[in-house]
Every structure is written in structure tokens, then in C-alpha cells.
Amino acid sequence: MTALTTDLLVLGSGIAGQTAATAAAEAGIDVILAEKTASLGGSTVMSGGWFAFSDTEEQREAGENDSRELFLKDMQEVGEFRNDPTLLNAYLDRQEAAYRWLKDHGVRFREIEISSGQSARRSHNSAIVDVMAGLHEQFETAGGTTLREHRAIRLLTDETGHVTGARLAGPTGEVDVTARQGVVLATGGFSRGEELLGIFAPEQLAALPFGGRGNTGDGLRLAWKLGADMADMSFVSGTYGSHPETGDVHELLTAYYMGAIIVNRAGERFTDESQSYKTLGTAVLREEEGLGVQIFDASVRALSHPGIPLKDMDAIEALGHLHHADTLEELAAIVGVDAGRLVATVERYNRAIDAGEADELGRTSLCNGVGELRPIVEAPFYAYPAKSLMTTTYCGVKVTPDAEVVDVEGEIIPGLYAIGEVVGGFHGAAYMTGTSLGKGAVFGLHVARQAAARAEEVPA
Ligand SMILES: Cc1cc2nc3c(=O)[nH]c(=O)nc-3n(C[C@H](O)[C@H](O)[C@H](O)COP(=O)(O)OP(=O)(O)OC[C@H]3O[C@@H](n4cnc5c(N)ncnc54)[C@H](O)[C@@H]3O)c2cc1C
The missing domain is CATH 3.90.700.10 (Succinate dehydrogenase/fumarate reductase flavoprotein, catalytic domain)
Structure with a gap:
């Protein structure tokens, strides 16, 4: 058994995990990004590359009238008001920071379009494979460590239930990683997870399987084992x-x-x-x-x-x-x-x-x-x-607007964060185009900044 120590351990290298990892490493803390499969990017690199943001430079240049209020109304209507307004408002409050951060990291939004669930041209298209390659390069330049083919198989806790790290299974054996500023689940959904689909949405087994090869719902199970609550489990749809x-x-x-x-x-x-x-x-x-x-x-x-x-x-x-x-x-x-x-x-x-x-x-x-x-x-x-x-499951662990995982009694599981598609409660009954890549970037950036701030308060 190998043992490693870091500040932030990020599990999963899609848009959510990669944003968190890159932003945290650039903020000067130690980051390990662990990815289950040999290749990086999960469902993100198979996606259409659309990000949903409102009131952007691209919209203004195109003369598109959009607003935070309309964006909120659309998300609530498409989600049939089953989505958690605190998460939606957190997205809206922080979208500009994420949009700006992506652009500062070389992302170009080449087209805006109206799409599923939108009543304004709010989908911003990017060359997503290049976006992800660029973010990963910047992560490594900032000193981050990438462990490919390292699957998180267990969350490690102390005697108080505080999550202190995770056990990874890699090609040369198991690695226990201690993470001083927390573990971030960014393991995506379970579009390839026949077992979980069989439990939560058996009718969807008739849809064509797609999404990242590693997206079998590991993060959901890891959090579930610690008593995490879940949301939107009945709304899985292809x-x-x-x-x-x-x-x-x-x-x-x-x-x-x-x-x-x-x-x-x-x-x-x-x-x-x-x-x-x-x-x-x-x-x-x-x-x-x-x-x-x-x-x-x-x-x-x-x-x-x-x-x-x-x-x-x-x-x-x-x-x-x-x-x-x-x-x-x-x-x-x-x-x-x-x-x-x-x-x-x-x-x-x-x-x-x-x-x-x-x-x-x-x-x-x-x-x-x-x-x-x-x-x-x-x-x-x-x-x-x-x-x-x-393609996606859009349901999973319940979180606070600060991405802290919440247990079935409404208590925060200390040290455990979840971002991206592994999270439930954001979309409600259905999804608006661009809000998944969007929320990956928005909440990924937020957890990174929070972790860096914690590290500053209590230096290792
Ligand atoms: C065809 C298609 C088109 C889409 N188009 C859009 C779009 O245009 N706009 C939009 O907003 N959304 C779109 N989506 C949805 C969007 O791509 C995903 O919801 C989003 O990319 C999920 O990001 P993520 O970072 O949460 O997870 P992912 O990108 O799926 O990454 C999760 C990663 O975690 C890894 N992992 C899993 N388990 C473990 C473990 N135990 N240990 C370590 N690593 C683990 C996986 O291997 C994977 O690499 C699309 C999806 C598909 C499939």
C-alpha cells in the first residue's frame, strides 16, 4: 500500500474535476487528480461542448436579450420546479466568474444558440476536446499531479466521520491518499452503470448506452456508503x-x-x-x-x-x-x-x-x-x-450551494464535496442544454477557491 498526502484530492477528470483541479493548483495548493480510466475527460469530451451562461459578451454582440431572471425561470420550468433554488441561485451568482475563468484559460465560445429548455440563445459552444486538453495542461503547469487508471474504491474517514482521503486502486496496487482540504467527488453520472440504472430507472436500460466509459456511478456509491442523501433519482432520462x-x-x-x-x-x-x-x-x-x-x-x-x-x-x-x-x-x-x-x-x-x-x-x-x-x-x-x-443521469448526491455533501439527516459530511453530474437536485425533472458543463465549471471553480481559502486559514 502506497500512501500520499495532498491538500485537495479530486476524483474524476471531466469538466467538474478538471476545473476544480486546475483552479486549485493555480491557487497554490497541492492537488491530486485521480482518474479511473486511462484517458481523461469522461463524458465531457464526448459532449456537444455547449455551456449555458446569461448576459455574456457573445450574447450582447449578437443582440440577444437574456437575463439572470429569465435563465432562472427557464431552469425552474424545465425542471418542473423540482430543482433546488439554492443551487440554481448559486449557479447564477457565480456564472460570470466561471465564464470569465474559462475565457482566461483560453476557451473561445464560437457560437451561441437556443436549445433544449431555453427561451433565449444561451448555449455557448466550445471545442470541448481542446478545452479539456488546455485545462489539463494548465493543471500540470501549475504543479498538479495526475493519476490515470486510479479508481477511488473507498472514502477514508477519521473517528468523527470526517472524510480524510480516499483509497485508490491503481495498476501497481492500492494507494491511500490523505487530503487535508477535502475530497471532491467529480466522478460523473451512471449512464454506463447498468446496475444503478436497474435500480433507479430500469426503463432506461432500453436506451442506447453512451457517456464516459468509467461512468458507472462509483461516486454515488462511495457517498451512499457514508449515508449521503440523494435527489432527482426518479428523473433519469436518455x-x-x-x-x-x-x-x-x-x-x-x-x-x-x-x-x-x-x-x-x-x-x-x-x-x-x-x-x-x-x-x-x-x-x-x-x-x-x-x-x-x-x-x-x-x-x-x-x-x-x-x-x-x-x-x-x-x-x-x-x-x-x-x-x-x-x-x-x-x-x-x-x-x-x-x-x-x-x-x-x-x-x-x-x-x-x-x-x-x-x-x-x-x-x-x-x-x-x-x-x-x-x-x-x-x-x-x-x-x-x-x-x-x-448520455447522462443528472441525479445523485445532495449538496449545499458550497458543494458539501449532505447526509440523509440533513447533516454535512465534513471533508466531502461533490460537483458535476454526480450531484442531484440541480436539474429537477429535466435538463436545459449547457447547464451540465456550466455547473461543472461553476461549482468546480467554487470548490477550488473554497479549498484554497481553507488552506490559507489553516496552513498545513
Ligand atoms: C453525447 C453527449 C453530449 C452532451 N452535450 C452536452 C452539452 O453540450 N452541454 C452540457 O452542458 N452537457 C452536455 N452533456 C452532458 C455533459 O457532458 C456531462 O453531464 C458532463 O460532462 C459531466 O461532467 P463531469 O465532470 O461531472 O463528469 P465526466 O465528464 O463524466 O467525468 C467523470 C470522470 O470521473 C471518472 N470516474 C468515475 N468513477 C471514478 C472513480 N471511482 N475514481 C476516479 N475517477 C472516476 C470517469 O471515468 C470520468 O472520466 C452531454 C453528454 C453527452 C454524453
């Missing part, structure tokens, strides 16, 4: 929609926020497509084969944005996953949808738009109340068959 044969690259398309409808094999729509893609992710599981086909016309196809996740139809076409035909009947035959009913569905949908009425499923906008619907009329017509992708 994200609609990815092609059934998707690989390990990001292949989500949200053409429905640009004007597509979604139909089942019977050629019928089954839900209001303007809702959060998490809500759609659960809705599609009830359809035959868990399949929903996005149907759109040439006017929507023209809105493809190459290189921009969620909007890049060109990349999906290059994979052979986007189909087109001159008529809806031919298209239906290609993708195995009832042709007669598809034509009737599109006709009814177009009529409702022409009449300026809500359609039969109550859809009135492209995305979350924003954007005018487009009739599906211009050939060629396109179809993207897609399923729910189990």
Missing part, C-alpha cells in the same frame, strides 16, 4: 435522438428544434417536439422499437451547421444515417414508416400551421415557446431515424 447505430462519436441531431416533426413507425407524431430533449427521450421509449423518426424538408436541411453539434446534418449524412427522397411516400418506404399515415400526419401538421393554431399535440413553437413553426412542404424530404441515447 436524450433523444441518435441513430440506432451510433458509435462513440457525438451524433445527436435536434432537427426538431429547427422545424422537423418526430413520427413513430406508424407514421404518427406522439409528442410536442418543442419540449426538452430529455422529455422526448422518455417519450420515445414508449414507441415501437423505441424509435422516433425526425422528418423535415429541404428548408430545414438548409439550416445544417457543419461542425456544430446538434445541428450538423452534413456529418450525419456522411455517416449514411440521414435519408432523403423526392416524396414523403418514397421517404417512408426507405425508413420503414407507414406512408399513408405519414402523409396524413404532415398534412394535418401543415394545416395547423397555416391556420395559426396549436396542432393536435399542442405544439406552438420550435423550441420551448420560441421560434415559428415551418410547414413541411419543400422537396426533397429528409428522415433521421433516432433513439434515446443514455
